[in-house]
Amino acid sequence: MYPSTDRHAETSVPIHPLLASRQSTRALEPGTDLDDAQITALLEAARWSPSEGNTQPWRFIVAKRDTPDFKRILDCLNSGNAEWAQHASLLLVAVRTETDSKGPLKRAAYDLGQSMAHLTFQAMAEGLTIRQMGGFDDEALAGEFGLPPEFKPTSVAAIGVPGDPAALPEDLAGPDRRERRRLPLEDLLIGGAASQ
Ligand SMILES: Cc1cc2nc3c(=O)[nH]c(=O)nc-3n(C[C@H](O)[C@H](O)[C@H](O)COP(=O)(O)O)c2cc1C
Numbered sequence: 001m002y003p004s005t006d007r008h009a010e011t012s013v014p015i016h017p018l019l020a021s022r023q024s025t026r027a028l029e030p031g032t033d034l035d036d037a038q039i040t041a042l043l044e045a046a047r048w049s050p051s052e053g054n055t056q057p058w059r060f061i062v063a064k065r066d067t068p069d070f071k072r073i074l075d076c077l078n079s080g081n082a083e084w085a086q087h088a089s090l091l092l093v094a095v096r097t098e099t100d101s102k103g104p105l106k107r108a109a110y111d112l113g114q115s116m117a118h119l120t121f122q123a124m125a126e127g128l129t130i131r132q133m134g135g136f137d138d139e140a141l142a143g144e145f146g147l148p149p150e151f152k153p154t155s156v157a158a159i160g161v162p163g164d165p166a167a168l169p170e171d172l173a174g175p176d177r178r179e180r181r182r183l184p185l186e187d188l189l190i191g192g193a194a195s196q
Contacts, residue, residue, distance in 0.1 A: 007023055007179075007180055008020045008021050008023075009021075009022075009180070009182075012185065018121060018124050018125065019121075021124070022120065022121070022124055023129075023180065024129075024130070024131035024132065024175070025129045025131060025162055025163070025165065025176050026084040026131060026165075026168060026172055026173070026175060026176050027084075027162065027163035027164055027165040027167065027168050027173075027176050028084070028085075028087040028088050028089070028129065028158065028160040028161065028162070028163045029087070029160060029161040029162065029163040029164075030087040030163070031065075032065075032089045032160055032161045033064065033065065033089060034064070034089045034090055034128070034159070034160075038126050038128070039062065039064075039090060041122055041126065042092075042119050042122050042123055042126075042159070043060060043062070043119070044122075045118045045119050045121070045122030046058060046060065046115040046116065046118055046119040046122075047115075048118070049111075049114050049115040049117070049118040050111075050114065051107070051111035051114070051115070052105070052106070052107040052110075052111060055100060055105050055108075055111070056111070057096050057097040057098070057100070057105045057107075057108035057111050057112060058094065058095065058096060058097070058111065058112045058115045059095040059096075059097060059151060060092055060093065060094060060095065061073065061092070061093035061095065061145055061153075062090065062091075062092050062093075063090065063091045063092075064089070064090055065088060065089050065090065065091075070091055072144050072145070073091045073093060073141065073144075073156060074086055074091065075140075075144075076136050076137045076140045076141040076144060076156075077133065077135065077136045077156065078133075078135035078136060078137075080135065080172070081133050081135045081136065081156075081158075083169075083172060084158070084168065084172050085131075085133065085156075085158040087160065087163065088158035088159055088160045089128075089159060089160035089161065090158075090159040090160065091156060091157070091158060091159075092119075092156070092157045092159060093141060093145075093153050093155075093156050093157075094112055094115075094116050094132075094153075094154050094155045094156070094157065095112075095147065095151050095152060095153050095154060096108040096109055096111075096112040096151075096152050096154045097150055097151055097152075098150045098151075098152055099150045109154060112154055113154075116132065116155065116157065119157075123159055127161070127162075128159055128160060128161060128162075129159070129160060129161070129162040130157050130158070130159045131157070131158050132155045132156070132157045132158075133155060133156045133157070133158065134155055136153070136156050138152070138153050141153045141156075165177060
């Protein structure tokens, strides 16, 4: 079972095992299809996340592997991303809607990100892995799918069954092998420790 546990998050106190084990892997098991029910569950998880004023400023383009839409998305990725993401079972474009009938949606990016976090943990609960990408041509992707101007492609997620990092070519394997790091917790707290 990949990825190995030695790349789990190191935390000062225990956190939920699903959160501790989450990591963005590039190693994906090629040739693997997801069930329709699994895909629907991912979207339901995203749909039920919170948003400012329940505005739900998220839309998704979902493409299974071996379909024309999958290829259209893949062709908009940076070449480095396309090299490993081609083995995903599913490519999902996360699109934020910047306005609705009442005007601008100031927190759209935040809300979309949160819906992707919900989707991520649903994927993990299904034994899947997910790596999000900002390395794609936003305009090309919007044009390819004829998105209206207020629909902004924000990230593309490669979703699939975890693969063997050892099978990745050396130039792509870095992130899957490197030690995982974060800023220290105390650096994140503005105005001092949580207990004060
Ligand atoms: C919005 C966003 C954009 C990202 N863009 C890329 C990308 O273009 N290519 C890539 O390989 N990883 C990309 N990543 C993955 C990050 O590099 C990764 O989440 C980060 O290094 C932390 O690693 P971890 O998720 O395993 O904890 C992106 C992640 C996010 C959330």
